Amino acid sequence: MSFFPDEMPRPEPDRDDQGFWEACAQRRLCFQACGACGALRHPPRPICYRCHSVETKWVEAPSPAVVYTFCVVHHPNHPAVASRVPYVVGVVEFPSLPGVRLVTNITDIAHSAVRIGMPVSIWWDDIGGGMFVPRFRPAAPSDA
Amino acid sequence: MSVARQEPCIVGVGQSEFTRWGGIQDRSQFQITAEAICAALRDAGLSASDVDGFASFSNDANEGPLMQVALGVPVIRWSSMVWGGGGGGSIAALAQACAAVEAGHANVVVVYRGLCQGQGRRFGRFSTGRTQGNFVNPFGLFAPPQMLALLVRRFMHLYPITEEHLSEVVLNARANANRNPRAVMYARTLSREQYFQARWIAEPLRLYDCCLETDGACAVVVTTRERANDLSAQAVDILAVAHGSGPDWGTGPLGSHNMPDDDYASTNSKRFTRDLFARAGVSPREIDVAQIYDHFSGLTLMALEDYGFCGRGESGDFISRGRIRWPDGELPLNTSGGQLSEAYVHGMNLLIEGVRQLRGESTSQVPNARTCLVTGGLGVSPTSGTILGRRQ
Numbered sequence: 001m002s003f004f005p006d007e008m009p010r011p012e013p014d015r016d017d018q019g020f021w022e023a024c025a026q027r028r029l030c031f032q033a034c035g036a037c038g039a040l041r042h043p044p045r046p047i048c049y050r051c052h053s054v055e056t057k058w059v060e061a062p063s064p065a066v067v068y069t070f071c072v073v074h075h076p077n078h079p080a081v082a083s084r085v086p087y088v089v090g091v092v093e094f095p096s097l098p099g100v101r102l103v104t105n106i107t108d109i110a111h112s113a114v115r116i117g118m119p120v121s122i123w124w125d126d127i128g129g130g131m132f133v134p135r136f137r138p139a140a141p142s143d144a
Numbered sequence: 145m146s147v148a149r150q151e152p153c154i155v156g157v158g159q160s161e162f163t164r165w166g167g168i169q170d171r172s173q174f175q176i177t178a179e180a181i182c183a184a185l186r187d188a189g190l191s192a193s194d195v196d197g198f199a200s201f202s203n204d205a206n207e208g209p210l211m212q213v214a215l216g217v218p219v220i221r222w223s224s225m226v227w228g229g230g231g232g233g234s235i236a237a238l239a240q241a242c243a244a245v246e247a248g249h250a251n252v253v254v255v256y257r258g259l260c261q262g263q264g265r266r267f268g269r270f271s272t273g274r275t276q277g278n279f280v281n282p283f284g285l286f287a288p289p290q291m292l293a294l295l296v297r298r299f300m301h302l303y304p305i306t307e308e309h310l311s312e313v314v315l316n317a318r319a320n321a322n323r324n325p326r327a328v329m330y331a332r333t334l335s336r337e338q339y340f341q342a343r344w345i346a347e348p349l350r351l352y353d354c355c356l357e358t359d360g361a362c363a364v365v366v367t368t369r370e371r372a373n374d375l376s377a378q379a380v381d382i383l384a385v386a387h388g389s390g391p392d393w394g395t396g397p398l399g400s401h402n403m404p405d406d407d408y409a410s411t412n413s414k415r416f417t418r419d420l421f422a423r424a425g426v427s428p429r430e431i432d433v434a435q436i437y438d439h440f441s442g443l444t445l446m447a448l449e450d451y452g453f454c455g456r457g458e459s460g461d462f463i464s465r466g467r468i469r470w471p472d473g474e475l476p477l478n479t480s481g482g483q484l485s486e487a488y489v490h491g492m493n494l495l496i497e498g499v500r501q502l503r504g505e506s507t508s509q510v511p512n513a514r515t516c517l518v519t520g521g522l523g524v525s526p527t528s529g530t531i532l533g534r535r536q
Contacts, residue, residue, distance in 0.1 A: 068401075070294065073284055105284065
């Protein structure tokens with residue numbers, strides 16, 4: 001069973017971000033980088049902001065990530081989450097991948113215990129149809 | 145014709161009634177917008193045949209060319225829409241009107257916004273139209289209260305900003321609304337206890353930290369100083385106006401939150417605020433009253449820092465001890481009740497209140513107010529701001 005109910009909006013990959021979701025379907029979190037100069041960028045887009053190359057490559061994110069900020073959603077703005085609130089939306093970053101952050105969920109922890117700066121490890125949420133969504137939970141001491 | 149005579153000013157303001165969302169059902173959003181424009185023209189002493197430009201923002205559905213037909217405006221010479229969602233473009237639309245009249249493209253430009261959330265979509269709910277929706281929707285990050293709560297959380301982590309400081313922004317707005325019969329919350333007081341007892345929307349934002357959802361329309365008439373001199377209406381000078389955005393903010397708070405680390409917990413305004421004050425020829429200290437966009441209390445605090453009223457992280461201390469309170473504070477803030485307690489018309493009601501202050505017509509009038517800062521939406525892309533001045 002996935003973290004959110006089945007009615008939850010799903011990723012709808014488009015031409016510019018399909019590489020990101022193809023990697024997710026293989027349970028790999030990959031950020032886009034310029035194929036020419038290597039500059040990282042997120043969300044995916046078709047041209048390098050630094051050198052304007054349209055060549056791209058994908059860089060796999062290491063674990064653990066670190067919580068950059070978070071909020072605790074109590075008011076359900078969509079019917080799919082009415083039975084799920086409160087839940088934590090976090091923004092995480094990866095110390096070795098400067099310039100990219102990911103919006104995700106911080107799970108498996110009391111929401112009052114989440115802290116900015118805490119290390120978190122990825123887990124893959126099976127949302128059906130062959131798609132997996134990256135979410136994070138507190139890192140075990142051996143991960144950090 | 146001298147350049148100075150082309151300087152822009154505001155000669156009329158108009159509005160519909162403001163109600164809770166869904167409160168206006170007897171007329172369409174387009175109709176109340178047209179009525180607000182007519183009210184602004186009457187206020188200015190102008191007629192529809194004098195208008196030759198329209199400017200709006202936030203993908204306003206009440207399109208200028210359709211408004212031209214509806215109001216019988218013979219010729220349009222200016223028609224513009226500011227890119228970007230939310231209220232960030234409110235003062236940017238004013239900037240476009242100023243650019244139009246200063247450059248001579250048009251002579252009388254109406255800036256307007258009509259927003260009936262009971263007839264269209266509610267901005268506080270999930271929408272399929274979000275920028276970069278794939279990177280927020282599957283994680284339950286659906287709407288601005290949650291998206292901007294992420295900025296407020298980091299702001300409170302980095303600096304000595306507390307829930308008490310958030311509450312002061314909220315309670316100040318309500319106290320001002322309680323003096324303003326136009327305000328949706330005119331008859332409803334709010335105590336500190338009620339603020340803290342209210343439910344969470346998205347921690348660290350409680351119910352009253354979030355703006356109202358309302359129905360209403362606002363319009364402002366911009367023309368040249370030369371034209372204004374021929375009108376009986378009391379004109380208000382636009383001393384300076386600016387809009388802009390920093391790197392990566394276009395996919396920022398409403399998207400994947402990849403803004404630069406050094407201004408993540410900010411309003412995305414600091415890159416133009418210094419120029420804004422320099423062009424107006426005043427310093428933050430010389431601002432008599434301010435209308436700062438208050439969709440969420442924490443962003444209003446950040447704006448006090450980004451506009452230079454205080455240093456980084458000092459806004460909580462700045463607003464303590466009554467500094468933003470009418471009538472005795474040094475910087476009375478959001479004197480109509482703002483969007484937390486008057487109405488949420490994507491900031492256009494803040495612009496109208498700025499004009500009222502400089503005309504001496506506010507229900508929380510700052511004695512002898514000569515300068516007023518008005519900002520557009522904060523933490524989005526673009527953001528915008530203006531400094532209004534009272535004609536001498």
